[in-house]
Amino acid sequence: MDPILVVSFPAIGDFIRSHSAVRIIARQFPDRPIDVVTSSIAAPLAEMMPNVRKAWVLDKKPILKSLADRYRLARQLREQKYGTAYLLTSATKASLAPWMAGIPERVGYPREFQFGLVNRFPADWWQQLLSLGKERLRLYDQVCDIATLAKETPPVEGWPAPKLVILPEQMEDWRGRCGLDLTRPSLALYPSAPDDRRAWPIDRFISVAKDYSRRGWSIWIIGAKREREATDQIRAAVPEAINYHSTLTDAMCQIAASTMFVGVDGGPAHAAGALGVPCVLIFRSNCSYEGGPVNHDVRLVEPPISTPGRIGGALGVSVDQVLDTMMRLYVDRYRSQSG
Structure with a gap:
């Protein structure tokens, strides 16, 4: 059967969210291999996505270099003899490589009038x-409508949620290298950068970290270069907190090994949801429905409706509100596992 190409998003969070469409397409065409197009940053996650065979890399560059890269990619795609391309992003530039590759069926919304x-x-x-x-x-909803051609009514339980699976050998390798105490429950914190509009005040993350450290939990901070300032502040206040990962795969292993994840909107938050880790995610007002993960063990916390829109960030979310949500999620998860 002709393979299928899914042109996805470059950002880690959006790429993970698009896996719902991949799962729907795989259900419809179980005998057709599925490949994806994404950025070099997100591409390692494709190896963790069920139903994805491989990832093609296409990064954002200046217009002339971008066109050259798309032409080179099109030549490679042509050799694979794809029968269908699903264009999950509506940008015209995203449809160029499948068109140049001569993929006969190119599915998507023509929001930029890219008819043809x-x-x-x-x-x-x-x-x-x-x-x-x-x-x-x-x-x-958008990517699921593209995957179903908007001809199917969503099931009562919703469309399939994104899913990431880490191979046992990857996890075993990470555990062998990290040297962390894996016998205690662990709390993974994703604070984002202090100047990010999605950020929650660092002093509140510190309060949560201190509270769970006193309970005997290990505190793991998820953050790369962009989050370094926030990470340093948390570690200065909670010296036992650990920031351990050097690659995206290591970060995924650290998230998957944690008992609970607390963070703001972003790629790691969507990864935690897709990995099946219990999550408490802090959002700006009126943003959780639009941007939050749809996975089962995710609790979304945002300011009261009376808080001004997106301007005030997540300042309206208190430490007590987060701690209470964490406790209720932990109890619910324990009861479901015991029952």
Whole structure:
């Protein structure tokens, strides 16, 4: 059977969220291999995605270099003889490589009027075009509509949630290298950068870390270069806190090995949800529905409705609110495992 190409998103969080579409496509065409296109940053995650065979890399570059890269990618794609390409992003540039590769069926929304580059549309494409992007569905709904051509009613339990699976040998290798105490429960914290509009005040993360450290939990901080300032502040206040990972795969292993994940909106938060880790995620007002993970053991916390929109960030979320949500999630998870 002709393989299928899914042109996904470059950002880690959006790439993970798009896995719902991959799972739907795999259910519809179980005999057709599925490959994805994403950025070099997100590509390692493709190895952890069920139903994904391989990832093609395409990074954002200046226009001339970008066109050259897309042409080179198109030549490689042509050799694979793909029968269908699903364009999960509606950007014109995303449809260029599949078109140049001569993939006969190119499915997506023509929101940028890329008729011809895209030649098969979901059933509601006309309404989406008329909205001119003003009334777009949340990304989760959008990619699932593309995968089903908007012809199926979502099941009562919702479309399949994104899923990441770490191979046992990868986890064993990480455990052998990390030297961490894995006998105690562990809390993974993702604070983001202090100047990020999605950030929660660092002093509140420190309060949560101190509280769980006193309970005997290990404190693991998830953060790379961008989060270094926040990481340093937490470690200065909670010296026993550990920031251990050097690669994206290591970060995924650290998240997967944690007992609970607490953080703000971002790639690691979506990864934690997809890995099945109990999560408490802090969002800006009116943003959790649009941008939050849809996985089962995720609890979304945001300021009261009376808090001004997206301007005030997550300042309206208190430490007590987060600690209470963490406790209720932990108890619910324990009861479900015991029952």
